Amino acid sequence: MLTGAAALTALLLAGHRLVPNRVGRLGSLLEVFLPWLGLLAAVLVGLALLYRSAAALLALLLPVAAWTHHFGALLLPAPEPGPRELVVVQHNVSDVNPDPAGTARALAAADPDLIALQELLPTALPVYEETLAARFPHHVVRGTVGLWSKYPLTGARHLDIKPAGITEPWQRGLRAVAATPYGDVAAYVAHLPSARVRASGLASGWRDESAGLLGRAVAAEPVRAVVLLGDLNGTVDDRGLRPLTARLNTAERGFAFSFPGAFPVARIDQVMARAATVRHVRTLPATGSDHLPVAARVRLGG
Known part of the structure; x- marks a missing residue:
């Protein structure tokens, strides 16, 4: 047996x-x-x-x-910091987060170059903007996703990754170009639809469709270096994210299970890259969200 x-x-x-x-x-x-x-x-x-x-x-x-x-x-242990590296933070802050200011301060404490947020509500957005403004003077928000940066952002636009079956207003993707010291980087922020475990199996049709739309957008991106940050509601092994993992590098080291926040069993908050290497991922301390924040070191030119 x-x-x-x-x-x-x-x-x-x-x-x-x-x-x-x-x-x-x-x-x-x-x-x-x-x-x-x-x-x-x-x-x-x-x-x-x-x-x-x-x-x-x-x-x-x-x-x-x-x-x-x-x-x-x-x-394996995290590699030593090297040249041409960015530190990025990805976090679904939760639309019922009771402490957006504390969450913003916790993310800034990791001293990242870029911060990507999902589930931003109009009522909480001014708190994030005010709390992050001093250290991250550049930011863009489209719908419920946002990007904060130490470096200037240009070319910001909404990404249409809404599945055909969703009829209500739904903006959960954006793209902008960050002018980093190591060259331009196209930063993508996305929040894919949820995948639910049910008695019949995994319900992920909308998530998979949205991943396909996002993958096509990345494939068409003219800027060589791309960093994707998002709550993708799937792990890097999940074939539903194959339109992304087939085009982008995933973390070389670190498990960084991020969900659910109280007892994480999977990393569904992802950092992926093209023409760059995601050298290491780790989780940050819990915030008021049901997800843990994920921080990653990304070396450009990989």
Whole structure:
């Protein structure tokens, strides 16, 4: 039994793309929680030791090797800061955040170059603007998403990533160009529709459609260096985000589980890049949001 469980765990880790998505998007659902298969492998190792099963221990080398191959690099220590690096912060601040001023101060304390926010409400927006103004004099807001920058921003525009089935007003994407000391960077801020886990599986149709629209916008971006910051409501392993992960680099180190804030089990707040390297991601201390903020170091020219 332990040998069979070990083989199945290894198969799911190495062949998760083979799990079909046609029924309940089971493939995507597995990929959301894929890192946690390492915990299952650890439990199986404990059971194999308890029952002194040499065959099971040998079989468990397979899932351990598969997990290490896929996720091992994320556990390595953060690299030393290098040249041409930006620090960026991504945070869904929550539309029911009771302390927007405290949230803004907490994000600024990480001393980033760029801050991307989602779920900005008209009532809270002036608080963020006032609190961040001194250290981030440049900012743009479109709908419920915003970008604050130490450097001048130009070419700001709304990104139409609204799925066809959404009929109400909905602006959750923007693009602007930041004139950094290392050259122009096209900064994208996005908040994709939620993906819900239900008895029938993962409901992610609108999220997937929105990811496709965003991916096409990134592909058409004329500025070479691109940084995407957003609540993408999916992990980088989730095939629903393939229109983005096929075009953009993801973090080399760090898990940075960001949701839910009280007990994070997945990183759905993402920093991705083109012509740049996301060297490391980490979470920041909790704010009044149900997400944890994510900070990343991005080296341009990668």
